[in-house]
Amino acid sequence: MHQLGIPxxxxxxxxxxxxxxTPEFLAKNPNGRIPTLELPxxxxxxxSRAILF
Ligand SMILES: N[C@@H](CCC(=O)N[C@@H](CS)C(=O)NCC(=O)O)C(=O)O
Known part of the structure; x- marks a missing residue:
């Protein structure tokens, strides 16, 4: 995202x-792992590979 200039x-x-x-994070990613990307x-x-794609 740095390379693409995406804030x-x-x-x-x-x-x-x-x-x-936590329940709050698992609601965002049931796998309970990072990275997790939240769009606007x-x-x-x-x-990670899906996020990069
Ligand atoms: N296949 C996943 C693997 C993600 C992963 O294993 N993340 C680790 C940190 S590098 C994690 O969140 N570990 C915390 C946990 O398993 O509770 C990806 O490429 O995004």
Missing amino acids: FARVEMDIVHGATR DGTLLAE
Whole structure:
């Protein structure tokens, strides 16, 4: 996204302490993993290769 000049906000997730296993995060990505990309319209994308594509 840096290379394409697409603005974004990066949110640090403390995976060691379960930040990606909370109900709030699992509602965004049921796999409970990062990266997870949230678009301005609320669309959510998981899986790094899918996000890159
Ligand atoms: N296949 C996934 C793998 C993602 C993945 O394993 N992410 C790790 C961090 S690198 C993670 O979220 N681990 C937290 C956990 O499993 O609770 C992708 O390429 O996006």
